[in-house]
Amino acid sequence: MKCPRCQSQAIVKNGSINSGKQKYACKDCGRQFVENPQNTNQPIPQTTVELIDKLLLERLSLAAIGRVTGVSASWLQRYVNKKYEQPHAKSM
CATH class of the missing domain: 2.20.70 (Ubiquitin Ligase Nedd4; Chain: W;)
Known part of the structure; x- marks a missing residue:
């Protein structure tokens, strides 16, 4: 090596x-x-994303969801942040 x-x-x-x-x-x-190292450029399969969405609705911790689905904690945190991002309120 x-x-x-x-x-x-x-x-x-x-x-x-x-x-x-x-x-x-x-x-x-x-x-x-x-x-x-595993290839980090591979997309997460749609079936895994759907499972993550269901587990989020069950209010499981992100650590538990990561263990169950095999996705990284950093990817999962970015996914949740993007999924639940609130649009900025317009100022008057």
Whole structure:
């Protein structure tokens, strides 16, 4: 395995991320990374979004919804903020 920044092979284990994937750190440049991270550009399936909407109506916590659906906490928070965004009142 090589560092994605400097291509050094001086890599050590450095804990894990929330999903349990192993984190690594480069001893040469200090970069922290996960080997084979999931593609973050994949859209959330419509069936998952529909399930999230139903779970929101059941007043489950965002953490619980994230665990059940497998979406990230940051994506879920952005989705909720956008979904329930109130239009600004017009000033007179």
